[in-house]
Amino acid sequence: MFSRDNWKEIFETIRKNKLRTFLSGFTVALGIFIFVSLFGFGNGLINTFDEFFQDDATNVFFFFPGRTSEPYKGYKSDRQIEFDNSDLADIEKNFPMVLEYITPRITRGSLVRYKSESNNYTTRAVGESHQFAEKTIMMKGRYLNTLDIADKTKYAVIGRLVEQDLFDDEEALGKFIDIGGSMFKVIGVFQDDGGDNEERMIYLPYTTRQLLEMNNDKIDQFIVGFKPEIGYTGAMAFERSLERFIKEKKYIAPDDENGIFIRNMADALQQNQQFAGVLQLIVAFVAFGTIIAGIIGISNIMVFVVKERTKELGIRKALGATPGNVISTILLESVFITTISGFTGMLLGVALLSSLGDTLEDYFITDPYINTGTAIFATIALIIFGAIAGYVPANRAAKIKPIVALRDE
Amino acid sequence: MIEIKDLHKSYKMGSNSLHVLKGINFKAEDGELVAIMGSSGSGKSTLLNILGMLDEADSGEYVLDGIPIKNLNETKAAKYRNKFLGFVFQSFNLINYKNAMENVSLPLYYQGMGRKERNEKALKYLEQVGLKPWATHLPNELSGGQKQRVAIARAMAAEPKLLLADEPTGALDSTTSYEVMDLIQKINDAGNTILVVTHEEDIAHMCKRIIHLKDGVIVEDKKVKQVRAADYVQ
Numbered sequence: 082m083f084s085r086d087n088w089k090e091i092f093e094t095i096r097k098n099k100l101r102t103f104l105s106g107f108t109v110a111l112g113i114f115i116f117v118s119l120f121g122f123g124n125g126l127i128n129t130f131d132e133f134f135q136d137d138a139t140n141v142f143f144f145f146p147g148r149t150s151e152p153y154k155g156y157k158s159d160r161q162i163e164f165d166n167s168d169l170a171d172i173e174k175n176f177p178m179v180l181e182y183i184t185p186r187i188t189r190g191s192l193v194r195y196k197s198e199s200n201n202y203t204t205r206a207v208g209e210s211h212q213f214a215e216k217t218i219m220m221k222g223r224y225l226n227t228l229d230i231a232d233k234t235k236y237a238v239i240g241r242l243v244e245q246d247l248f249d250d251e252e253a254l255g256k257f258i259d260i261g262g263s264m265f266k267v268i269g270v271f272q273d274d275g276g277d278n279e280e281r282m283i284y285l286p287y288t289t290r291q292l293l294e295m296n297n298d299k300i301d302q303f304i305v306g307f308k309p310e311i312g313y314t315g316a317m318a319f320e321r322s323l324e325r326f327i328k329e330k331k332y333i334a335p336d337d338e339n340g341i342f343i344r345n346m347a348d349a350l351q352q353n354q355q356f357a358g359v360l361q362l363i364v365a366f367v368a369f370g371t372i373i374a375g376i377i378g379i380s381n382i383m384v385f386v387v388k389e390r391t392k393e394l395g396i397r398k399a400l401g402a403t404p405g406n407v408i409s410t411i412l413l414e415s416v417f418i419t420t421i422s423g424f425t426g427m428l429l430g431v432a433l434l435s436s437l438g439d440t441l442e443d444y445f446i447t448d449p450y451i452n453t454g455t456a457i458f459a460t461i462a463l464i465i466f467g468a469i470a471g472y473v474p475a476n477r478a479a480k481i482k483p484i485v486a487l488r489d490e
Numbered sequence: 491m492i493e494i495k496d497l498h499k500s501y502k503m504g505s506n507s508l509h510v511l512k513g514i515n516f517k518a519e520d521g522e523l524v525a526i527m528g529s530s531g532s533g534k535s536t537l538l539n540i541l542g543m544l545d546e547a548d549s550g551e552y553v554l555d556g557i558p559i560k561n562l563n564e565t566k567a568a569k570y571r572n573k574f575l576g577f578v579f580q581s582f583n584l585i586n587y588k589n590a591m592e593n594v595s596l597p598l599y600y601q602g603m604g605r606k607e608r609n610e611k612a613l614k615y616l617e618q619v620g621l622k623p624w625a626t627h628l629p630n631e632l633s634g635g636q637k638q639r640v641a642i643a644r645a646m647a648a649e650p651k652l653l654l655a656d657e658p659t660g661a662l663d664s665t666t667s668y669e670v671m672d673l674i675q676k677i678n679d680a681g682n683t684i685l686v687v688t689h690e691e692d693i694a695h696m697c698k699r700i701i702h703l704k705d706g707v708i709v710e711d712k713k714v715k716q717v718r719a720a721d722y723v724q
Contacts, residue, residue, distance in 0.1 A: 086605055097587035396583045399544060401572020401600040401648070403565040480564065484544040487583060 110426030112375025117430025123364025125449030143344040153334035182210035191261035206290030222269030237265035240280040380470035387474040395486020404479035411475035497550035512706035525694035528703035576645030580657035597648040635666035671719035
């Protein structure tokens with residue numbers, strides 16, 4: 082069935098029936114090409130989508146204080162809850178197994194001045210691990226460290242746009258800026274994927290902020306980072322036990338929903354991923370439809386090819402071709418054409434995707450790509466289903482009596 | 491060589507059944523050249539198709555060279571056709587995208603013969619029909635007579651026991667017809683058994699025996715003095 086002579090016979094038939102070869106090859110190549118491009122665009126869409134949510138770490142909880150709405154253990158309702166430094170220490174002490182880091186965040190707006198330039202910026206007084214929670218990327222200098230927190234240093238890490246606004250072309254590192262009336266030394270400049278607002282931030286040691294505010298130990302909010310390996314369910318359990326712990330410590334009724342608020346990024350991530358999953362599903366559906374259309378196309382062509390060749394097949398049968406010969410003649414030819422053109426279409430699609438790169442970013446398509454496995458799988462699926470679809474008319478042709486086939490004009 | 495006994499065949503035409511062959515009996519020996527004559531609808535083509543295993547009889551016996559031909563599946567019929575039979579059709583039935591040599595070598599391909607060998611053999615048979623210079627021409631570059639000679643070369647290439655010709659001169663003018671008949675006579679002279687279906691008297695008389703069919707039965711079966719086609723060919 083696969084002898085060299087057989088292939089020669091097939092090549093000859095293909096070479097001498099160019100229109101037929103072109104028709105079936107074109108259908109398959111186009112089908113695979115569209116499939117690869119569509120799938121790639123879909124992935125590009127998902128890439129864009131992912132980028133929106135990759136600004137911050139996803140293994141974190143944000144804790145915000147609220148006002149109680151129920152009386153509890155002798156405390157009245159409508160009591161303002163406040164966090165302080167002891168909360169950080171207690172959490173660190175009680176959850177060492179799952180806790181990766183914890184950092185406070187005290188947010189204040191301040192007038193910031195350097196020489197003649199001044200502007201209002203948001204300052205965040207934070208711990209050293211805030212860098213991980215916010216995914217702050219250092220461009221130069223360094224971030225705040227443990228020593229800065231312990232020594233309550235007057236150091237500031239400024240955003241890229243703060244540097245641009247205040248320093249123009251001047252080097253910011255090592256310069257002193259006036260933040261709300263106190264002089265801070267710039268020790269680092271950062272960038273952030275979160276957009277312009279994020280890059281107009283100034284980070285200070287939270288202990289320094291507390292010192293400036295009459296040496297108190299109050300915290301606006303804190304961010305807890307958990308170890309990613311505990312997974313989604315682990316994170317949800319951790320969130321519940323943290324909530325219970327804080328409520329007990331702050332004398333908040335367990336069912337009081339207003340005492341503290343928790344924003345769980347893991348949960349948000351889960352939802353985002355679900356959305357991305359739906360996108361993927363839609364893309365897969367459209368791509369699947371393309372492949373089905375391709376299969377239907379190749380089936381139609383196979384019916385046409387067999388119809389066109391009925392007389393020829395009759396002659397071949399009269400000369401001694403067995404039904405097996407007839408089927409393999411038709412199928413090998415079609416599989417050969419679909420394989421060559423299928424992989425051509427695939428390579429063209431991949432070439433298109435890689436040549437596009439980032440040019441379609443304005444249309445929310447970033448880095449369109451298709452993984453090789455999917456592309457090859459789709460191509461092979463089309464070849465196999467094309468062969469199965471071709472088998473039906475081929476089998477029918479093989480069963481036609483030669484005398485009937487010979488009468489066919 | 492051929493022995494058929496009480497052969498029946500009918501075709502279903504909607505609700506009606508058309509009884510085409512109503513009990514055919516005849517024998518043909520090795521080396522005979524038999525003409526089967528009859529008007530259209532007499533069943534001559536049907537008989538030839540059954541003899542050629544292109545069609546099946548409803549009942550009756552058919553023995554070819556001592557081998558009973560019955561209960562053939564498609565694959566077996568194809569193998570028998572390839573091994574025992576050569577066909578020449580009225581409309582030539584050459585494959586139009588293959589050149590003369592490739593057409594002639596096609597039965598050999600289905601015998602599993604290698605390309606080089608079968609092309610050599612095809613050229614040899616093309617030479618016998620006088621068309622070796624035309625070996626690389628496609629059928630549409632050949633005249634009707636040339637096409638039929640290619641078809642005869644193709645039928646002979648597989649060295650069949652029996653050559654079946656269905657109106658081999660039906661699509662040709664009389665000069666060309668005589669050329670083709672001359673070729674058939676020469677092949678017969680070499681000892682091959684040939685059956686020719688025709689409705690032309692002059693063609694039939696170039697055979698050695700004439701069988702007349704009418705309405706599905708043999709009405710006449712006679713030996714004739716063969717007219718040599720070569721006498722008419724300049």
